[in-house]
Amino acid sequence: MVRDVERTGQSGAAAELALKAALRDRSQATRDGELESESTVRQLGELWLAETDRAVRLGKRSPSTAQQYNYRFDRHVRDGLGALRVRELTVSRLDRLVVEVHDRFGTAAAKTTRTVLSGMIGLAVRYEVLERNLVRDVGRIESATSSARALAIDEPRDLRRKLRADKRCRDWDLVDFMLASGLRIGEGPR
Template identity: 40%
Template structure:
């Protein structure tokens, strides 16, 4: 029966022999990352009669360990999750994600995932260890942070699985993070009417306290009531997104307003999700408001 091959990046039994008086050689078979097994050797002069090649073997082991180290961004079972996180982040940044998504994922990676489990190697990232980490994160920082930490970890270990460093992604088998979802309730017609009346009165107040009150807040609320758009999406609308001359006038959500640290508020040229990119037919009430606003601008 043929001898089984060495694992990639490992070596076999080390042998020693004296190749010249006082000079010893240590040799071993090493299986390189291209799958080829090669002989590696190191030589050293003996320091005493009792040495018998021990110094040569030490030099060989050091050389073999250096040879077994991953080159560049190679991912192996012994890669630590801190290093895996760096490699994954470079790949993630190439995916053209939304600015707020990048910011939040980076915060979770640096503040929770790496401090919590970054010292583990990929082979040590077992279901039980990751499950314990996520439960502790839920208890200390809340379910939302734990759920996002699970998302980041799953993406990282998915990358490790694609590189053959792990057989399967262990995040598939950890317990679900319990999230208490709030019931979504739409305003009744009476509540919507009361909201619009209150806003109109607030805008028309002739003696406001503090900063000058905006005169277009009711328009923003009307867009949200008519379309169901998020407030950031409503604030990001531009006249090029509105077609008042069509047989059935439309409004198209194409972006959202976000805050960028160091820059302030800016328009992101796509909404929060793909499903948010919608075209809505404008009801008559909203059509009159848009026409009036366009005329006054």
Template identity: 40%
Template sequence: MTTYDDTLRLRVVPGVGSLRIRELTVGTAERFLNAVRDKTEPSAAKHAKTVLSQAMGLAARHAAVEHNPLRNVSPITTEKELARALTLDEVRKLRAGLRAYERAWHGTSQISWTSCSGRGCGSARRWQ
């Protein structure tokens, strides 16, 4: 509830809150959401679209507008970053961090993060 309230208060009302319900067209909503995406990030624009669509859906159900204009707005796309493998140095730092974490919470490290053989390769093994 807090996230929806924050989105409404911080993005939707400042962006289109001065418009009357019937003045929110597909084009106006599209420009608003593009501005949110450009100023912040695509996920913020997607959330603003959800909140605004819910509000306009309520308005449509109560016959304040004929239809929900957010249904015809273009999808908000995001660019996915390609996954990459860790470098050997990053793996060493990760293992050192895991050992330090284990020591901080459990005294001495009981997990071997350094070698891998046989079944379960790639995961932590308990020392025998």
């Protein structure tokens, strides 16, 4: 389909600049019209999440990762940027959202939110709606130094002694399993 585009201006040069801007910003329907520059960020996010869900079904992505992406999109991105048009996204808007999430919810939430935004904007680039992934220029998320450390040689023995004194802990038998396997809390059996 071919559409004529016209723009006017105070002078020929101004009209030409207006025409070039209109052509640059013009909605560019691609891939069956699923996404264009006038689409909302919410629509972009829903399309990206559908792609993520498809990756889960194909075994290319973990279901828990997809759940985390859905949660961060619903909690932060949809409400923070969802009403904007894709063409209205800027590095500063994205950066502001990531900083706000970091300040209110912590480093892990900010990093996952940044990952969600990067995936969404990457999809817009693949659909040729945006020229580049704006999230690349969003500021780094610095985390506080971690206080996590490995147990000293005598600490596991002391922990086992204390836990064996508790009937419920003995019944669960998780401590010995986790100490023997080296698994972290989230990696053990449920």
